[in-house]
Amino acid sequence: xxxxxxxxxxxxxxxxxxxxxxxxxxxxxxxxxxxxxxxxxxxxxxxxxxxxxxxxxxxxxxxxxxxxxxxxxxxxxxxxxxxxxxxxxxxxxxxxxxxxxxxxxxxxxxxxxxxxxxxxxxxxxxxxxxxxxxxxxxxxxxxxxxxxxxxxxxxxxxxxxxxxxxxxxxxxxxxxxxxxxxxxxxxxxxxxxxxxxxxxxxxxxxxxxxxxxxxxxxxxxxxxxxxxxxxxxxxxxxxxxxxxxxxxxxxxxxxxxxxxxxxxxxxxxxxxxxxxxxxx
Amino acid sequence: xxxxxxxxxxxxxxxxxxxxxxxxxxxxxxxxxxxxxxxxxxxxxxxxxxxxxxxxxxxxxxxxxxxxxxxxxxxxxxxxxxxxxxxxxxxxxxxxxxxxxxxxxxxxxxxxxxxxxxxxxxxxxxxxxxxxxxxxxxxxxxxxxxxxxxxxxxxxxxxxxxxxxxxxxxxxxxxxxxxxxxxxxxxxxxxxxxxxxxxxxxxxxxxxxxxxxxxxxxxxxxxxxxxxxxxxxxxxxxxxxxxxxxxxxxxxxxxxxxxxxxxxxxxxxxxxxxxxxx
Numbered sequence: 161x162x163x164x165x166x167x168x169x170x171x172x173x174x175x176x177x178x179x180x181x182x183x184x185x186x187x188x189x190x191x192x193x194x195x196x197x198x199x200x201x202x203x204x205x206x207x208x209x210x211x212x213x214x215x216x217x218x219x220x221x222x223x224x225x226x227x228x229x230x231x232x233x234x235x236x237x238x239x240x241x242x243x244x245x246x247x248x249x250x251x252x253x254x255x256x257x258x259x260x261x262x263x264x265x266x267x268x269x270x271x272x273x274x275x276x277x278x279x280x281x282x283x284x285x286x287x288x289x290x291x292x293x294x295x296x297x298x299x300x301x302x303x304x305x306x307x308x309x310x311x312x313x314x315x316x317x318x319x320x321x322x323x324x325x326x327x328x329x330x331x332x333x334x335x336x337x338x339x340x341x342x343x344x345x346x347x348x349x350x351x352x353x354x355x356x357x358x359x360x361x362x363x364x365x366x367x368x369x370x371x372x373x374x375x376x377x378x379x380x381x382x383x384x385x386x387x388x389x390x391x392x393x394x395x396x397x398x399x400x401x402x403x404x405x406x407x408x409x410x411x412x413x414x415x416x417x418x419x420x421x422x423x424x425x426x427x428x429x430x431x432x433x434x435x436x437x438x439x440x
Numbered sequence: 441x442x443x444x445x446x447x448x449x450x451x452x453x454x455x456x457x458x459x460x461x462x463x464x465x466x467x468x469x470x471x472x473x474x475x476x477x478x479x480x481x482x483x484x485x486x487x488x489x490x491x492x493x494x495x496x497x498x499x500x501x502x503x504x505x506x507x508x509x510x511x512x513x514x515x516x517x518x519x520x521x522x523x524x525x526x527x528x529x530x531x532x533x534x535x536x537x538x539x540x541x542x543x544x545x546x547x548x549x550x551x552x553x554x555x556x557x558x559x560x561x562x563x564x565x566x567x568x569x570x571x572x573x574x575x576x577x578x579x580x581x582x583x584x585x586x587x588x589x590x591x592x593x594x595x596x597x598x599x600x601x602x603x604x605x606x607x608x609x610x611x612x613x614x615x616x617x618x619x620x621x622x623x624x625x626x627x628x629x630x631x632x633x634x635x636x637x638x639x640x641x642x643x644x645x646x647x648x649x650x651x652x653x654x655x656x657x658x659x660x661x662x663x664x665x666x667x668x669x670x671x672x673x674x675x676x677x678x679x680x681x682x683x684x685x686x687x688x689x690x691x692x693x694x695x696x697x698x699x700x701x702x703x704x705x706x707x708x709x710x711x712x713x714x715x716x717x718x
Contacts (some may be wrong), residue, residue, distance in 0.1 A: 220612055220615070246612070249610075250609045250610055251613075254631040254632075254634075256708075261570055261626070267614070295708045295710075311617065374614030381467070
């Protein structure tokens with residue numbers, strides 16, 4: 161059996177407190193694997209440590225316990241095979257759209273001309289070929305996300321980590337982007353020689369939007385309310401691909417899955433809400 | 441009548457013209473209030489005192505004219521003062537930039553040096569001028585040294601702050617894209633700190649001038665500060681004023697130069713309500 165693209169093995173994360181009090185445990189003992197070419201979503205109430213989990217998968221944060229493996233290899237330092245799509249604005253405002261897309265290529269030692277050409281190609285693919293010389297502040301929120309997407313995908317990572325990338329977008333732009341991501345992800349199968357998973361990338365997608373999670377994923381993992389979150393449920397999404405995120409919502413199977421997952425998630429959301437009230 | 445008013449009404453268009461009008465009015469007021477015998481004296485006990493204490497704009501302009509065109513004897517002084525200013529500005533900026541980057545990126549060193557930096561910043565550094573004169577002599581070097589101590593801290597604190605305020609998301613993103621430490625410095629920290637640096641450079645230009653002129657004033661054989669000191673010795677207020685005017689004009693010019701560079705380097709920054717004409 162080939163090793164999973166990304167596996168978290170009993171990882172926990174406790175943030176050290178400065179004043180000697182016991183630290184804050186964001187996640188506790190989470191075990192989760194993403195197979196090569198699989199699209200996995202993590203849903204959970206706000207503040208449940210979803211982003212912490214993703215940061216550990218990226219190697220930006222070292223787990224306090226447990227271990228992260230990337231294609232079977234224990235992860236030390238940054239995860240070089242992963243691309244990360246952040247929730248917040250992550251483009252360098254002092255670089256043009258094209259400059260941003262080619263940044264990763266030049267960081268990794270590609271020639272200026274090659275990087276420029278490849279960046280333009282990816283800008284075309286996300287529909288922004290005419291905007292290459294614009295600075296981020298001259299683009300709309302949706303366009304900036306597309307540039308971020310191109311910036312990540314141009315490096316051809318085997319694993320894509322996404323942290324609520326579309327949460328700041330309006331609902332129409334959001335659905336458009338979701339479909340685009342699915343197309344880019346699914347389309348990779350045809351463009352590359354078929355490997356074990358058809359050249360598709362492994363995706364770990366974090367969201368608080370259950371509809372989005374079900375519409376896009378192969379599998380949805382539910383995280384409990386924090387602190388000390390753990391996995392409390394896992395659902396395989398057996399909807400046919402390719403999907404349209406807007407249309408798939410009226411599929412009877414979608415409704416069924418939504419109800420089943422929401423039954424588990426609701427309690428966690430309520431628990432998280434109670435905790436926030438208690439703190440306030 | 442209405443049409444004329446529309447033409448001269450203050451607006452973005454005739455901003456420059458209004459600024460010049462204001463300057464002219466200031467000079468006019470200065471002139472009217474100081475020329476002996478033009479107005480009955482009201483503040484001083486005789487007609488000549490206003491001119492004695494405040495100088496007269498026409499004489500000041502005449503002095504400047506003589507300096508630049510008739511006698512043409514200010515150039516060697518001006519060149520010295522400008523050279524001192526530019527050197528102090530350049531050296532202070534480079535040192536402040538380097539030190540700011542270093543300390544912002546190595547928190548331990550910053551923590552160790554913290555009290556010393558605070559002490560050196562709190563110290564009234566102009567008082568170092570006599571010491572620098574002893575160390576470096578009465579030539580250019582002692583003035584540059586004074587200017588550097590003034591410029592350095594302004595730039596240093598701004599770079600330090602600028603680097604600390606780099607967006608952690610942009611930083612994490614650049615790291616995920618594969619940037620090495622050196623690339624982070626070049627492509628993330630430095631550009632991110634530039635807006636802070638430039639806001640400090642405008643202040644720094646003025647302080648570089650302060651360093652040069654105060655240094656000259658305390659002991660020198662040439663420079664505009666020296667000219668002012670000489671004139672003051674003989675109560676020649678017109679010449680003192682002329683020196684101040686010349687220094688101000690050159691400080692403005694240097695500041696405009698910094699502004700020009702800033703505009704070129706900061707073109708990625710959003711302007712307020714920027715629209716594009718199609």
